[in-house]
Structures are given as structure tokens and as C-alpha cells.
Amino acid sequence: MDTKKIQHAEWSSRFAFILAATGSAVGLGNIWKFPYITGENGGGAFVIVYIVCVALIGIPIMIAETMLGRRSGQNPISTMEMLTEEAAADERWRYLGWLGVIAGMLILSYYSVIAGWASAYVLKAFTGSFFDSDATAIKAIFDDFVASPVHLLVWHSLFMAATMVIVARGINKGLEKAVRFLMPGLFVLLVLLMAYAMTTSGYFQGLNFLFKPDFSKLTGSSVLTAMGQAFFTLSLGMGSVMVYGSYLSKDVSIAKASILIAGADTIVALMAGIIIFPLVFTYNLHPASGPGLIFQSLPIAFGTMTGGWLFGVLFFVTLVFAALTSSIALIEPAVAWLVESKGLSREKACIGAGLVTWFLGLGTVFSFNTWSGVTLFGKTFFEVLDYLTANLMLPVGGICIAVFAGWIMKREHSEQELNMPSAQSYQGWRFLVAYVAPAAVFLVFLHVVGVL
Ligand code: PHE
Numbered sequence: 001m002d003t004k005k006i007q008h009a010e011w012s013s014r015f016a017f018i019l020a021a022t023g024s025a026v027g028l029g030n031i032w033k034f035p036y037i038t039g040e041n042g043g044g045a046f047v048i049v050y051i052v053c054v055a056l057i058g059i060p061i062m063i064a065e066t067m068l069g070r071r072s073g074q075n076p077i078s079t080m081e082m083l084t085e086e087a088a089a090d091e092r093w094r095y096l097g098w099l100g101v102i103a104g105m106l107i108l109s110y111y112s113v114i115a116g117w118a119s120a121y122v123l124k125a126f127t128g129s130f131f132d133s134d135a136t137a138i139k140a141i142f143d144d145f146v147a148s149p150v151h152l153l154v155w156h157s158l159f160m161a162a163t164m165v166i167v168a169r170g171i172n173k174g175l176e177k178a179v180r181f182l183m184p185g186l187f188v189l190l191v192l193l194m195a196y197a198m199t200t201s202g203y204f205q206g207l208n209f210l211f212k213p214d215f216s217k218l219t220g221s222s223v224l225t226a227m228g229q230a231f232f233t234l235s236l237g238m239g240s241v242m243v244y245g246s247y248l249s250k251d252v253s254i255a256k257a258s259i260l261i262a263g264a265d266t267i268v269a270l271m272a273g274i275i276i277f278p279l280v281f282t283y284n285l286h287p288a289s290g291p292g293l294i295f296q297s298l299p300i301a302f303g304t305m306t307g308g309w310l311f312g313v314l315f316f317v318t319l320v321f322a323a324l325t326s327s328i329a330l331i332e333p334a335v336a337w338l339v340e341s342k343g344l345s346r347e348k349a350c351i352g353a354g355l356v357t358w359f360l361g362l363g364t365v366f367s368f369n370t371w372s373g374v375t376l377f378g379k380t381f382f383e384v385l386d387y388l389t390a391n392l393m394l395p396v397g398g399i400c401i402a403v404f405a406g407w408i409m410k411r412e413h414s415e416q417e418l419n420m421p422s423a424q425s426y427q428g429w430r431f432l433v434a435y436v437a438p439a440a441v442f443l444v445f446l447h448v449v450g451v452l
Helices: 003-006 014-025 028-041 043-073 077-086 091-126 134-145 147-169 172-197 204-211 220-233 240-246 256-280 291-302 308-342 346-367 383-407 411-418 425-446
Strands: none
Touching: 003 043, 003 240, 003 425, 014 134, 014 172, 014 240, 014 308, 028 043, 028 091, 028 172, 028 220, 028 256, 043 091, 043 204, 043 240, 043 256, 043 383, 043 411, 077 091, 077 240, 077 308, 077 383, 077 425, 091 134, 091 240, 091 308, 091 383, 134 147, 134 291, 134 308, 134 346, 147 308, 172 204, 172 256, 172 291, 172 308, 204 256, 204 308, 204 425, 220 291, 220 425, 256 291, 256 411, 291 308, 308 346, 346 383, 383 425, 411 425
16 A cells, blocks of 8 residues: 555645645536526526535535545545445445446546537637627527537547547646636636626616525525535535545645635636626526526627637637646546556556546437437436436435544544644534535435425
8 A cells, every 4th residue: 555655646745635636626527507497496596506515515525535535645436445444344334445446437538528519619719709799599509519410529539539638648747837827817807707798778777686585496406406516616526526536645734725625616606697697687598497407698799899809719728727636636536546456557547447438428419419319217318317416316325434534434544634724613613524515415305305
């Protein structure tokens, strides 16, 4: 085990870890998914539930997951093996690592397709497709695009290839460099677009939709979606945070870093909402337009605003990069496991995991066109995959991590690993992971299956 620890890379600094973990958290989840599911679930009340979930469930579990990874210094599967042994716990805890590896590949299979859309939109923005177009023309561009399996397939393949090349180059070289200029760039662009949104006639209507809660619009399933989104957007419950934690040196405060990362992630999501909803209301679009929402709203702005060409290109380029830093995190658990436990070279591990994920992605590619009529419980392949991973696998993985950290792991181990500034903060965290988070997830599940 010692040799493995030596081979296992370490972040070059605390800052590098925070950047990379923020890079993993901030992605399509914030800019593509958050606005469209907020639109589908009625706005303000949904946003409040989402924020409460991030604070009370997300942050404590993020602390727990990082801690487990750092304690073992290995990939999620080996981490769970080692910690299960250390705590003399039931053998079955080891499956938790597996759940994460599988969830990561399932998510990446559709994540890559959507990131492919964003990549295609870089080109569309560059060639001036949005110039002087109205809402109808922009919607037609989107509809034509997703109706073509070939187009989606080509962009999905390119995005997967890019991800695998970066992952193959190793965690320090590839990732750290990319995130360093990306995160600040994304932030600046969002601020500029927020300023633009303020000039639109639907600004206040957009803000009202996003921030004025109407609890009558909240259903059991929207509460589950909000909770699932908290896990998805923070990259929780599937081993990504565990792997990133395993590269973390022992002197960093996990709690502080987690709060910072979750805060930054939430701010980016809200900024995306503050940009998109004013456009939605200005141009009479439907908030509940689904996964196409940002692709149908933002280009209208890029087509009409001064400097829109440049903004459009920059925006979609940054979105693709933000997606890349997340996709890397999605596949890293599988790759780290293949390398560390199966003895594969990093290149071979990437090719193997990448090909399987790419293949799975075909289902999502077709679900927007050829297979759009093929449904299970009224959901397309993409919707089933999204529901299965974000609403079920991540919360289940998260609950298990919480229970493991709060109940199974020896108290002195977590206390030592977290090294919190005061006994009260440690107690507070422990209360949240041991009781509040598992109970909340459980209650939401019960409510959705109709027991509550
Ligand atoms: N958090 C990423 C996003 O919001 C998605 C992701 C989920 C990344 C799980 C890694 C693990 O886009």
C-alpha cells in the first residue's frame, strides 16, 4: 500500500486543489442544468429547497467524502476497501466505491453529449449563425441541430476524445493548468452577461421567477430533483470528491475548502439563472423548455447585443472548458482504479474507460432524435439516465458516505483527519452527517414513493 501512496500524485498547493475541485463542481450542472430544471420546477421555491440542500446536506457530505479520500490516499474502490478494514466494518461497504465508478461513467456518457452541444455552439457563434436572429430562428437552429444524430455523434466523440487526452496526461499537468485560467475567465464573462441581462425588459420578471418563492408549485418530485441537483452540482456521492481528496496534502482544512467550493458553485448557478431568466421572459420563451433552454435563450442575446459575436464565442468556449474540468472528475475514479488496482497504464485505462463511456453516450445521442419516441415510464433514454444517476445513485452514494463517516468510521480517525478549529464545529458537522443528511435524503425518498 505504501508504494501506491508514493505513486499517487499530490496537488501542488492548497490553491490548486481548491481550483480543481471548484472546476469539478462548476460545469454544465450550474449553467445548463440548474436553469432548465429551475424552469421546469416553477422557480423560486425550488431554488430555496436547492440552497437548503446544498447547505445542510451537500457541504457536510462534501467534507465527509473529501476526508475519506484523503485518509486513504487512493482511488474510491481501494479507499472503501481500506477504510472498511480499518473500521472493522461489514465487507459490503466496499461496494460503495463501485457505485461511484459506475455512476461517474453513466453521468459522463450524457454529460459529454451536452458538452458536445456546447462545442458545436462555439462554431455556430463563430460563424455568425445567431446574427440578427429572433427567438423563432434560434429555436429552429437548436431543433435542427439535435435532430441530427450524426452531428451529435461527431461532437460527442470529439468531447470524449478531448477528455481522455487530458486525463491520460495526468492530474497535475493537464488539469491544474486548465483550471487556473478558466475559472476566473468564466466568472468575468458571467458578470458581463449579468450586466447585459439588466438592460433587458424581462429583467425583473426573470428575477421574480428565480427568487420569489411560490411554494404551491413545489411537488415531491421537485424536492427530489432539487436534492439530486445539490449532489450533482457539487459532484458528490460518486467518488470524484474522494479522488480529489486523495490527492490532497494533510495540512489543508477540509471544512474551509468545502465551504468555499460549495459557495463558489452556488454563486455560479445563481448567476446563470440571473442571466437566463430575464432573456426567457424578454423573448417570450417557456421557462420549462427543458434541456435546450440555454441554447434557445442565450444565442438571441448574442445575436442582438453589441459585441455579441465575441461574447458568444467566449461564452461557449468557457462553457466547454468548464464541462471539461467536470468530465475529467467524472472519469477519474474509474481511471485511478484501473491504474492503481488493475495495473493498467494510464493511457490504456483512459482508452478502456473512455470507449465504454462513449458507447453508452450513443443512447443519449439517439434519445434526442431517432429514439425520441422510445420511453420508459414516460422518460427518454437521456431522462432515465439523468434520473437514475442524479436523483437516485448520487443521493444513495451520498447517504452511504454520510453514514460511513458519521457512524462506522472511528471517531478519533475522523476527528484527527478533519482537525477542525473547535470541538463545536466538529460536533456540528458530525450531527449533520450522522443524523440530518441521512434523515433528509430518506424522507425525500419516502415522499417520492408515496409513503409520506
Ligand atoms: N458537478 C458537475 C457539474 O455541475 C457534474 C459532476 C457530477 C462532476 C459528479 C463530477 C461528478 O457540472
